[in-house]
Amino acid sequence: MALENAPCRWMQNRKPFRLKSLIIVYDSVQIVGNGFSLFLFYKHGWSWRYFYECRSPDFSDNVQSLGFVHAAYFTYLLKIMELMETVMYAFRKKNSQISFFHVYHHCYACVTAWGFTKYGGEQRT
Secondary structure (H helix, E strand, O other), rough: OHHHHHHHOOOOOOOOOOOOHHHHHHHHHHHHHHHHHHHHHHHHHHHHHHHOOOOOOOOOOOHHHHHHHHHHHHHHHHHHHHOHHHHHHHHHOHHHHHHHHHHHHHHHHHHHHHHHHHHHHHOOO
16 A cells, blocks of 8 residues: 555645656566567477476476576566556556556556465576
8 A cells, every 4th residue: 555655645735746758668668578478488398398288396406497597577567667657656646547456456466476476496696
């Protein structure tokens, strides 16, 4: 709740920022980053090896296993970056878009991405 209310309170007596260029860059980075994340997961085993064969994670130091861990870590960094979206809404005074569900979704996505990175690929990160 603090994450939901703090930026709105800070912007209460200020004019909204114009962040159109920043939002275009942010959205572009998210699109390219998530596409690259999918590519990395597909390349390192998500396509068939883990998804359809229901294998447990490979904890060895081979290229596929380490690549899978790097893909998970990259996805985790993207999820942290997604928290900026809430701040941008507040800076633009679009408070109607900052709901409890919106904040919960982004926080939960960070926690699950961290858990997947931490425990899905042995404790390398």
